[in-house]
Amino acid sequence: MSIPDYGKYPEDRILFLKEKLICRDTQMFTLLSILGEPHHHSYPSVFVYGHTATGKTYVVQTLLKTLKLPHVIVSCVECFSSRMLFEQILNQLHGHSLSPENEYSSYLQCNTLNEFVLLFKQVVHEKNLHNQTISIVLDKAEQLREMDANLLPGFLRFQELAEVNATVIFLSEIVWEKFRPNTGCFEPLILHFPDYSKADLQKILSSDHPPEFSAEFYASYINILLGVFYTVCRDLKELRHLAALNFPKFCEPVRRGDAKEEDAHRLWKNIEPHLKKAMQTVYLREISSAQWERLQQDEEEAGYVKGLSAHAHVELPYYSKFLLIAAYLSSYNPARTDKRFFLKHHGKIKKTSFLKKHEKTSNHLLGPKPFPLDRLLAIFYSIVDSRVIPTENIFSQITSLVALQLLTQVGHDDQLDGPKYKCTASLDFIRAIARTVNFDIVRYLYDFL
Structure with missing residues (x-):
């Protein structure tokens, strides 16, 4: 794919983003087009949605940090009240961090949306940011529906209210039709992050290969892993965890010298029973990675393979x-x-x-x-x-x-x-x-x- 002309964005950073944000070129270039150049006015609000582990937060965060654009990223789960949300945004915008020296107090006290708009304009002028696009990223934005009724409509047209060049980016796992308030509001631009396909997951997970092994060897391992888990698990985070957890067992015969990297059948026979046991722990997180590794060692020392019960450690109310x-x-x-x-x-x-x-x-x-x-x-x-x-x-x-x-x-x-x-x-x-x-x-x- 040829690299579009993005004005003041250096070409080396765009190339770096393409290498960093694997299988997300379309979403990356769409966001770059929406944000434009730093001194241009951008669209007031953008709604980004997709399932868990589709790269929404990672793409937006990497994009803003790599291009060194003024931005604020807050989680609406952590900031579960309007006051906490307002003060967290102001703290990050000013560069203020909570510490024992300031008795963990915020830079500015803010209780209402009107106060927030005025204080935001004040901080923008203090930091001399009025000539740049400021991005406010609200992660887990669906939580806003449980807060004050004026909060969501206010953020959707925040650029107009604050009279500053600001773009609010909502990151959510639900579609806009379920997000939109019943009273009507300003319509944001909508960007969808689709689920990763099996080929995408293969490419992303293969990029994590350890330096002591060849890329082809690790790619063959990922292919085996996806062949087992893809039908029950599409979550990139979970698959990445499983890949890191089971790889030492997969390459064990190679380390001992019992097999070569090309001996796919022997390596598969060695890893197959352990992947079956790992299937029982997908999502449940019965034990930590360290406990899993100790369990594998104990079984090897005992000279037998004991099946891990999928319900041995699960406690439900x-x-x-x-x-x-x-x-x-x-x-x-x-x-x-x-x-x-x-x-x-x-x-x-x-x-x-x-x-x-x-x-x-x-x-x-x-x-x-x-x-x-x-x-x-x-x-x-x-x-x-x-x-x-x-x-x-x-x-x-x-x-x-x-x-x-x-x-x-x-x-x-x-x-x-x-x-x-x-x-x-x-x-x-x-x-x-x-x-x-x-x-x-x-x-x-x-x-x-």
């Missing part, structure tokens, strides 16, 4: 365990069997008389089926021992199970018939969870009748 059990029953039992399993006086029902033909096939072979929230809660209240009152705590635990990838939400939040879910946990995992609460789940599974 008490009601979360029952919610997960109820979700598994909802996913793998036909809805028509709920009366049989969870109603005390249902009478005698034959297995073959009350199921349709396609429901006689093993549900564990067909995979989990989606179920509505009300069915999940009905089963949950039936199997839990104590009397539970429906509270927001119960619903928040369902959200936590979705975040842990143990449940998957199917469809959209705005569906009229309510959200639907699938249970993605394995039978072994559920049986282990059920044992911790003394619940015999096999008795309630239709496939095991």
